[in-house]
Amino acid sequence: MWTVKVVGVSVLAVSVTVELLNWLRRRYKKRKPLNEVLFFPSEVACVEHLLSPSAPCYCALPHGVDTSFSRLLRHVLSASSSLDLCVFAFSNTDLCRAVLSLRKRGVVIRVLSDKDYIAINGSQIGPLRKAGICVRSDGGAVYMHHKFALVDGSLLISGSLNWTLTAVQANMENLIVTMEPELVRPFVQEFNRLWELSDPARTLSNGVQTELERTAGHD
Amino acid sequence: MWTVKVVGVSVLAVSVTVELLNWLRRRYKKRKPLNEVLFFPSEVACVEHLLSPSAPCYCALPHGVDTSFSRLLRHVLSASSSLDLCVFAFSNTDLCRAVLSLRKRGVVIRVLSDKDYIAINGSQIGPLRKAGICVRSDGGAVYMHHKFALVDGSLLISGSLNWTLTAVQANMENLIVTMEPELVRPFVQEFNRLWELSDPARTLSNGVQTELERTAGHD
Numbered sequence: 001m002w003t004v005k006v007v008g009v010s011v012l013a014v015s016v017t018v019e020l021l022n023w024l025r026r027r028y029k030k031r032k033p034l035n036e037v038l039f040f041p042s043e044v045a046c047v048e049h050l051l052s053p054s055a056p057c058y059c060a061l062p063h064g065v066d067t068s069f070s071r072l073l074r075h076v077l078s079a080s081s082s083l084d085l086c087v088f089a090f091s092n093t094d095l096c097r098a099v100l101s102l103r104k105r106g107v108v109i110r111v112l113s114d115k116d117y118i119a120i121n122g123s124q125i126g127p128l129r130k131a132g133i134c135v136r137s138d139g140g141a142v143y144m145h146h147k148f149a150l151v152d153g154s155l156l157i158s159g160s161l162n163w164t165l166t167a168v169q170a171n172m173e174n175l176i177v178t179m180e181p182e183l184v185r186p187f188v189q190e191f192n193r194l195w196e197l198s199d200p201a202r203t204l205s206n207g208v209q210t211e212l213e214r215t216a217g218h219d
Numbered sequence: 220m221w222t223v224k225v226v227g228v229s230v231l232a233v234s235v236t237v238e239l240l241n242w243l244r245r246r247y248k249k250r251k252p253l254n255e256v257l258f259f260p261s262e263v264a265c266v267e268h269l270l271s272p273s274a275p276c277y278c279a280l281p282h283g284v285d286t287s288f289s290r291l292l293r294h295v296l297s298a299s300s301s302l303d304l305c306v307f308a309f310s311n312t313d314l315c316r317a318v319l320s321l322r323k324r325g326v327v328i329r330v331l332s333d334k335d336y337i338a339i340n341g342s343q344i345g346p347l348r349k350a351g352i353c354v355r356s357d358g359g360a361v362y363m364h365h366k367f368a369l370v371d372g373s374l375l376i377s378g379s380l381n382w383t384l385t386a387v388q389a390n391m392e393n394l395i396v397t398m399e400p401e402l403v404r405p406f407v408q409e410f411n412r413l414w415e416l417s418d419p420a421r422t423l424s425n426g427v428q429t430e431l432e433r434t435a436g437h438d
Contacts, residue, residue, distance in 0.1 A: 005225065006224065006225055006228050009225050009228070009229050010228050010229055010231075010232040011232075012229075013229040013230075013232045013233050013236075014232050014233065014236045017232075017233045017236045017237060018236060018240070021237070021240055035399055035401035035402050036401075037402060037405035037406065037409075039405070039409055088379075138391070142385055142389035142390050143385075143389075143390040143391070144390075144391045145379050145380075145386065145390040145391055145392050146379050146391055146392065146393055147379050148379075148393065158378065158379075158393065158395065159377065159378070159379075160307075160364050160365050160366050160367075160377075160378075160379065161364075166361055166362075167364065170361035170362075171361050171362040171363075171364040172357070172362070172363045172364055172365055172413065173364050173365065174365055174367065174377065174406070174409070176377065176395060176402055178402070180254055180399065182254035182255075183254050183256060183395055183397070186256035186258070187256065187393070190256075190258055190393070194391065
């Protein structure tokens with residue numbers, strides 16, 4: 001009788017412990033970070049519902065279709081605090097509209113682009129600058145060939161795709177969209193490094209210093 | 220006395236269960252997949268110890284330095300069964316030597332490259348073809364602009380970096396190296412899709428069909 005009671009209580013204790021540990025595991029289990037891959041060329045479809053949600057659209061393109069490009073736009077538009085963009089070529093007008101709408105919403109935007117590509121016909125860097133967005137380019141490298149964006153410092157969009165219409169609609173391209181901290185963190189650090197490196201004040205102050213040094217040499 | 224015994228046995232049962240569950244968790248815990256980011260331009264250093272490990276090198280470059288490029292080379296050379304390469308521009312001779320050494324080791328290699336870039340001066344596609352490596356290019360897209368490699372179907376290397384010397388030594392570039400299945404799987408599927416799409420036999424059979432249809436139309 002005594003043995004039966006002890007075994008019974010032990011089984012109960014083990015069951016309660018297992019249940020409790022399972023509950024704790026489920027409760028505090030780390031959620032798997034977002035990992036998504038987008039391939040291009042993207043199917044051509046209307047994206048006005050993303051860029052101007054309040055205005056109805058009657059264009060001839062298919063509506064309400066989920067494409068690689070609409071997914072890219074959604075990820076960019078999901079920014080609530082910051083967008084750091086580091087892209088070689090930026091001529092896609094829909095992506096430019098998306099960035100401008102973020103700016104209107106008060107999202108802090110920093111853009112790094114290639115020094116040569118900035119001035120090219122069709123580049124959307126001009127409209128971004130006109131809207132007061134800070135754009136920098138570095139003169140050190142042959143090409144600033146990156147194509148990545150950081151949304152709110154926690155979502156990375158990176159791959160072969162430049163922000164151009166040809167890349168989106170005609171080329172074979174890829175983009176990785178991830179919130180994996182081991183991948184996002186190095187890109188955040190690299191963006192901040194390149195941003196500081198491309199600070200015009202830095203170049204100017206270097207210039208002034210050189211001028212002062214030259215003058216001192218003549219004294 | 221009876222209560223003390225029951226409590227004692229229950230505590231023992233709970234302790235044993237907790238220890239057992241912890242052991243099982245450690246034993247069968249999923250290992251976190253490799254995630255690494257490489258930035259370029261890479262520091263210039265000798266990589267002969269990776270490409271010709273048996274031959275001593277007396278070149279003037281720094282030796283034994285771990286750089287972004289040496290890490291890229293190590294990942295490529297780690298292939299034991301297959302290398303699927305899908306890259307817009309391939310003119311880097313060290314990367315070509317790495318691929319050729321894999322070929323000698325019996326690794327199955329498939330290369331997809333851009334149709335226009337293949338014929339450009341300095342392209343390493345010629346030496347690969349001469350070594351019997353199967354290279355395909357697709358005529359459908361404006362540019363086959365991908366820059367990714369799949370090592371043994373489980374390690375993905377993807378980013379902005381073309382396999383050229385300028386990209387490695389002069390440009391600002393990035394590469395994500397990952398074994399995360401959610402990222403690797405779509406690239407494996409896309410490579411296989413593009414490989415089938417670029418099958419010359421497919422184009423030829425389509426051509427023959429069109430010729431037959433045309434002849435039939437004239438009958």
